[in-house]
Structure formats: structure tokens, C-alpha cells
Amino acid sequence: MSHIVSFRIEGLAGRDKPLEMDLNRDTNIFFGQNGSGKTSLLKILHSAMANETEILSGVPFKSAEVSIFSLNYNKVFTRSIEKKAIRKNSSSRISKSKKQPSFIENEMVIIREQLLQKNMSWSCSDKEGADTRWAHQFLPTSRIHVSDEMSFLSQDNPRGSRPWLTEENLDSLFAKSVEILWSKYSAEMLGVVRAAQEQGLASILRAVLSPQSVRNSCGKNILTANAAYDLVKSFLDRQSTASI
Structure with missing residues (x-):
């Protein structure tokens, strides 16, 4: 088990001052206006826990530092990352975008997706946790912005008109994401209880x-089968479960 102890983020959503905070072990609530950086913050924290940077390609920030306590190691690891500026003639490769098919109920959605930014990686204060991916759950709650370039193709009319994603479609997609996450959590807890x-x-x-x-x-x-039966039956009788 592990949890985030604190974080410090420079330039989050265009902020002039760094955002830094010590977190509670159980529950933390962040609130603010649209565009204030709530979803960006969650993506950065998720990225630090997962030790992956794909999700950060479109997140507005300059640098981040996240401290994570690991129960297995019984110590705090601090991960840091810097989002470097990319010059036009830079040798770093960034793929422009790709069309990623997704599905909402029985309808296919075509979404443009920016690929991995190759020049970002998390560094760790301790080599022991440099490659660790700490187990956690992350459900992005950001709503999809439907631009003129984002449309989905209906199975009934794949080459016909281009209907746009509705609020009902977006609500359905988010509800299914919550349901999948809850099902996974329930299955894991059931396994723990059964064990x-x-x-x-x-x-x-x-x-x-x-x-x-x-x-x-x-x-x-010597324990014989008859003796074992008598012992178990006697134990159940004391538990008022004689009918068993």
C-alpha cells in the first residue's frame, strides 16, 4: 500500500505561484472553477504514482514534485518532473495525433488523440523506487470537449450524417467508467474477504x-475419520448449529 504525502507544482494551469500542499491519508477534496487545474492536478498525481508520462502531454504545467509514502519500503520517495519546451527544430519526436476509435454503447466514436511526448520522465530521489509503479485507482472526471473535428459514426449510418456527441452520450460514458471501476474494486475486496x-x-x-x-x-x-467427525459435530453443537 502507498499514499501521496505532498506535492508541489509550478505553473499549473498558468499559475504564477507554485501550488503546494500536504495531503491527508484518507480523504482530500479539491474544488474550483472550470479551468482552475483540478483535472490537471489529478493527472499529475496519477502520473507520478503510475510512473508514466503519456497522460501529461496536454497538461498545462512547468514542473512537478510528488512525495509518495510506500508501506512496503517504509519510507517516502519523491518524484520530480519538468515539462521542457519543445523548439520547432528539436530532434525530440512528437507524433502529431492519431484517430483513436472508442465506443459509447453500440456507437463508435472517432477521437483525435495526441501521442506520447518523448522528452518527459519522472526522476526519483531514491534509486530503490525509481522504476516502481504504485498500485492505485484513477478515474478522470473531465468532460470531453466536442469540437467540429470530433464526431462519431453510427452503426446504422456509418457514412451518412455526422451527429455530435450529446450530453446523454457523455453521461453514459462517464457512468460506465464509474461502473467498471466499482466492479473492479468490488471483485478485489471480495477476494480479500474470501481469503x-x-x-x-x-x-x-x-x-x-x-x-x-x-x-x-x-x-x-491418532485422528481417525470418525474422531474428526465427532470433534467437528461437537464444535458445531456448541455454536447452536446442530442442524448442520
């Missing part, structure tokens, strides 16, 4: 069928 139940049951059986229990019940050191 705890199995470990608890195993501990109970070890106690009920221990050599000491066998000697007290049967006066012998």
Missing part, C-alpha cells in the same frame, strides 16, 4: 482437530 474467511476457517479447524483436542476427546493420539 480472510478461508484463513479463519483453517485456523478453527486446526484448533478443533489439534492433537490436544483428539487426546481430550478420544484418549488417543
